[in-house]
Amino acid sequence: MINLTDDAKKNLDNYLQQVRICLKDCQTVDTDEVEQNIKEHIESELQGSPKPISFDSLNDILKKLGSPQQWLPEEEIAWWRKVILRLRTGPEDWRLAYISFGLLFLSVIFFICGTVTVSLLLVLTSFCLSRAALSAGTIRDDLGAQKCLIYPSLIIVYLTICGFPLLWPVFLLGANKAPWNRWDETVYWMIAYMFKGVAVGLYYFILVSIYKIGAKFFHIIFRPFAEKINQKYINWLLVIILILTILCLIAGIFMFEDQNREWYIYLSEKLR
Amino acid sequence: MNDRFLDNWATQLRKGMLELGVLNAIEGTNLYGYDIVRKLRDIKGLVISEGTIYPILSRLKREGFVRTTIKESTEGPARKYYELTSKGEKILSQMNDYWTDIKTGTDILKGGKKL
Numbered sequence: 447m448i449n450l451t452d453d454a455k456k457n458l459d460n461y462l463q464q465v466r467i468c469l470k471d472c473q474t475v476d477t478d479e480v481e482q483n484i485k486e487h488i489e490s491e492l493q494g495s496p497k498p499i500s501f502d503s504l505n506d507i508l509k510k511l512g513s514p515q516q517w518l519p520e521e522e523i524a525w526w527r528k529v530i531l532r533l534r535t536g537p538e539d540w541r542l543a544y545i546s547f548g549l550l551f552l553s554v555i556f557f558i559c560g561t562v563t564v565s566l567l568l569v570l571t572s573f574c575l576s577r578a579a580l581s582a583g584t585i586r587d588d589l590g591a592q593k594c595l596i597y598p599s600l601i602i603v604y605l606t607i608c609g610f611p612l613l614w615p616v617f618l619l620g621a622n623k624a625p626w627n628r629w630d631e632t633v634y635w636m637i638a639y640m641f642k643g644v645a646v647g648l649y650y651f652i653l654v655s656i657y658k659i660g661a662k663f664f665h666i667i668f669r670p671f672a673e674k675i676n677q678k679y680i681n682w683l684l685v686i687i688l689i690l691t692i693l694c695l696i697a698g699i700f701m702f703e704d705q706n707r708e709w710y711i712y713l714s715e716k717l718r
Numbered sequence: 719m720n721d722r723f724l725d726n727w728a729t730q731l732r733k734g735m736l737e738l739g740v741l742n743a744i745e746g747t748n749l750y751g752y753d754i755v756r757k758l759r760d761i762k763g764l765v766i767s768e769g770t771i772y773p774i775l776s777r778l779k780r781e782g783f784v785r786t787t788i789k790e791s792t793e794g795p796a797r798k799y800y801e802l803t804s805k806g807e808k809i810l811s812q813m814n815d816y817w818t819d820i821k822t823g824t825d826i827l828k829g830g831k832k833l
Contacts, residue, residue: 487751
């Protein structure tokens with residue numbers, strides 16, 4: 447081996463030690479061969495240089511060789527190290543995605559432990575980071591594996607926002623106690639459901655129409671899911687809702703007319 | 719944003735080109751690792767860290783494209799010399815043809831002509 451100063455020798459030993467640590471569990475690379483390559487390279491590079499070789503001269507060579515980690519083949523890097531590397535050096539959208547998922551995971555832990563407020567704050571922060579990751583990753587059309595990290599917090603928040611407006615009519619369709627106990631119960635319920643169906647149908651028709659008119663606005667709010675909804679299906683949905691609403695109205699009117707006679711009799715008796 | 723895009727693209731391009739560069743550098747001759755590094759580092763933009771050449775040489779050896787021989791050196795300890803195997807020559811020929819096709823097509827596109 448070439449003649450090195452004490453500082454240079456320590457520097458080289460430190461570098462080789464780090465390389466050995468990186469290659470410790472490597473299956474495909476011979477550590478001794480790598481070490482031999484490094485020493486051979488340094489000797490060849492510094493062949494004509496004045497001896498002993500100084501720390502700075504050796505350091506220049508080691509910098510050109512690259513970090514000790516780069517001697518490990520990419521396919522051999524442990525998954526956890528890849529995560530850390532991504533967080534330290536990776537593209538911003540991936541870092542944000544990892545942090546977002548990490549916060550969501552923490553929020554679940556806090557929720558299980560009963561700290562609901564902290565859990566809620568973590569979910570909201572995770573949501574914000576997911577949106578930021580979406581924006582940072584807009585160079586590519588397909589998010590690929592990032593979806594698994596970003597989507598969970600987005601889905602949770604979007605479902606919370608949309609859940610009530612979309613689902614409350616389902617409860618409206620639930621059973622209520624009939625005020626007129628003279629009526630045939632089955633027929634009453636059917637009439638009530640028909641008119642409730644009309645009300646719910648009109649509600650959803652208005653809701654979907656609002657979405658259709660303000661599609662761009664909703665695309666921004668509910669990225670990236672709203673962007674994937676084809677407008678053609680929205681039109682078909684409106685038509686189906688309208689048809690069902692009209693059918694409910696017609697059925698309700700017919701059934702109500704049929705029960706009309708009995709209703710007049712009941713009212714007359716009540717008013718006497 | 720543009721710098722990052724360019725860096726990412728250049729990194730991906732270098733990954734493929736380095737292997738072609740190493741094989742072309744060794745073709746028809748017998749070189750040791752440092753000689754190969756010296757040949758390639760003169761190509762602008764191809765070699766960012768010189769240490770990346772050695773893992774490529776190891777991988778090419780594992781694939782059977784290069785073989786190594788140890789030769790005594792008058793200038794120091796014994797050195798490991800690399801040369802192409804017949805399998806390596808065949809794959810190099812295919813890679814060079816592929817690269818020529820891509821380069822030709824890209825040059826045509828750059829010139830605004832149709833393929």
